[in-house]
Amino acid sequence: MSAVIKTVTPFVIEEVLIEALLVVGAEPVKITPSNLQTVSHRGGLVVGDILTNRSDFYGPQHFRQNGDHWILRHDSSEMNGRVSSMLTGKHYSKVGRFLEEVGSAYESTYAKHLEKLAEQERIRLEEERKARVEATRQQAIAKAKSQGYSVKETTNSKGQIQLVLTRMV
Amino acid sequence: MPEQKITLTIDDDGAITAKTSGFKGESCLEALDELLNLEGVVSNVKKTDEYHQQQTQQTNRVQSLKGKS
Structure with missing residues (x-):
């Protein structure tokens, strides 16, 4: 058996990731000490996590910083995957598809970020x-x-x- | 009473171009050095006709003094 895989764009800069999540309509929310107790997740959340409006069996899918990059924590079987959004027309897409979208938005946001730094x-x-x-x-x-x-x-x-x-x- | 005049132009990078008038010979460079601490920062010195005229007058005066002695 052989396989070809493609990893997601490494999400390194928090500010760029949040902007990318806004672009794809994932409505990011940063976990702070004040809202930590208001959101429940079976696997637990920590201050600094970035929630999305996507949920699964465990609770909201979220990004957590792991070393120098952010990873999406989610149920691997995507059981009960859904989107809880105020935005109309938002449907749940597979994690791989979602990460592709975020990756694409991240790349264009990163380009703008570089322009901003240059400016x-x-x-x-x-x-x-x-x-x-x-x-x-x-x-x-x-x-x-x-x-x-x-x-x-x-x-x-x-x-x-x-x-x-x-x-x- | 003679007037000494220095015109300083500060360019967009903060470099200075200075033009003097009313000084005798090397005293113009001395005055600029006092004013701007020129050591190690001058990229170009262009001596004006006035400078050369005054230098020539001074040289002539020295020569004529030598001729008298």
Whole structure:
């Protein structure tokens, strides 16, 4: 006998996983100390688990962090599989199909996440640059004044800061 | 009373371009060094006509003083 299997996309970043679950309409809910007692699951839940709106014999199917990635905990036979959702048109699909959908949503959400990080990095570098220019400006003005120059500040045609320092000798 | 003038342009990366006028010879570079701590940070120095004129005048004056002695 031979077999070909495909593993799911590794779900590594919690924020991306939650966003992906929202995209596929799985209505994720994070387990916190305050809601831990309000949800029952035969296998038990822990703070940090991420519930979905899918349930089976044991209770709500949920993601739990296992090392550096999140795994879906569910009844392997999917007995009594159902979706408890306020969303219309949500039907229970097999776990494999569900994970495929989440994986696909995770990949596109991850791409957006990378873009967001790049944008944040760009903003950080831009702020650093502005701070560097401002520090240079303030340092130059302070030093010039201490050496008896009068300082006139303008902006040139390129929008760059221009300091005109003059003193009589 | 002569006026010394320095125009500093701060570019988008915080680098400074400085242009001086009213200084005699090397004193313009000294003034800029005092102002901006130039050691190890200058990428380019372009001496203006004014700089060369004043240097030439100074050289001439030294030569004429030598000629007198």
